[in-house]
Amino acid sequence: MTQPSVDTKALIEEICLLAENAGAHAMRFYRGHTSVVLKSDSSPLTDADRASHNFILQFLPGLIPGIPIISEESQDPTHDLTDAEECFWLVDPLDGTKEFLKGTGEFTVNIALVERGRPVLGVVYAPALGRFYFADSKVGAFRRDNHGAPVPLRTRSSVGEPLRVVASKDHAGPLIQSMLAHLPDVELKSMGSSLKFCLVAEGQADIYLRDIPTMEWDTAAAQCVVEAAGGSVCTLDGSPLRYGKPGLKNPAIITVGNPALPWKTFLEVKKSDA
Numbered sequence: 001m002t003q004p005s006v007d008t009k010a011l012i013e014e015i016c017l018l019a020e021n022a023g024a025h026a027m028r029f030y031r032g033h034t035s036v037v038l039k040s041d042s043s044p045l046t047d048a049d050r051a052s053h054n055f056i057l058q059f060l061p062g063l064i065p066g067i068p069i070i071s072e073e074s075q076d077p078t079h080d081l082t083d084a085e086e087c088f089w090l091v092d093p094l095d096g097t098k099e100f101l102k103g104t105g106e107f108t109v110n111i112a113l114v115e116r117g118r119p120v121l122g123v124v125y126a127p128a129l130g131r132f133y134f135a136d137s138k139v140g141a142f143r144r145d146n147h148g149a150p151v152p153l154r155t156r157s158s159v160g161e162p163l164r165v166v167a168s169k170d171h172a173g174p175l176i177q178s179m180l181a182h183l184p185d186v187e188l189k190s191m192g193s194s195l196k197f198c199l200v201a202e203g204q205a206d207i208y209l210r211d212i213p214t215m216e217w218d219t220a221a222a223q224c225v226v227e228a229a230g231g232s233v234c235t236l237d238g239s240p241l242r243y244g245k246p247g248l249k250n251p252a253i254i255t256v257g258n259p260a261l262p263w264k265t266f267l268e269v270k271k272s273d274a
Helices: 008-027 047-062 097-102 174-181 195-201 216-228 263-273
Strands: 036-038 044-046 069-071 088-095 108-115 118-126 131-136 140-145 164-168 187-191 207-210 232-235 253-256
Touching: 008 047, 008 088, 008 108, 008 118, 008 131, 044 047, 044 097, 047 069, 047 088, 047 097, 047 108, 069 216, 088 097, 088 216, 108 216, 118 195, 118 216, 131 195, 131 216, 140 216, 164 174, 164 195, 174 207, 174 263, 187 195, 195 207, 195 216, 195 253, 216 232, 216 253
Parallel strands: 069 088, 164 187, 164 207
Antiparallel strands: 036 044, 088 108, 108 118, 118 131, 131 140, 207 253, 232 253
């Protein structure tokens, strides 16, 4: 059964506080001792992931009773939703675990509310940086450092300027390398976790291409921030990235600050030269 529309504006501060407290639980293990095991996909799982997950799952259900919660660290996180129209939460308790283990500070707590396949609320919190990115699809996107005043975010047009491309430190695929080879005067930025999307949202980057698959909890919160700031997150056929897919796996995606940017032509160059 489809859930009623949610007043996301009233929720945003509660989700920010929840993410902040979950981040504090994860930070107890930062640059200290933490056990590390490899999951079935060979990605690392630490005590910090578990601590953040357990805290979020303790308090998130009380905010909107009856809405399903899908967390990366749930026992069966990839179950199929029975109703593609329903509301559900998508949670990544610690996005960028490799960055956490390396001590770079580039890791986040991601919480998103999805309605009818689209993220309508998103919070990305970087606890080591004391930085929030959050968005309400009805209001806009914002950045807040520590407990300062929220600053509205807008993507940049990039017209007449050299393009800025942000890429993953650990997961830059072959399509990215080929695209960069055919873009003149490109400026390359490297960043971990969902903070790559946030660079696009705040106008520090123009393109984030991810040609290696991700999961829905990796992208939902940050997609809401990007879209509310004026950008777009699409599959490579140009369709907006949607949620509640069987298996919860995303295809290759591209994030752009200026939706009018002819990004398909950059990929077509690659195909013609392949």
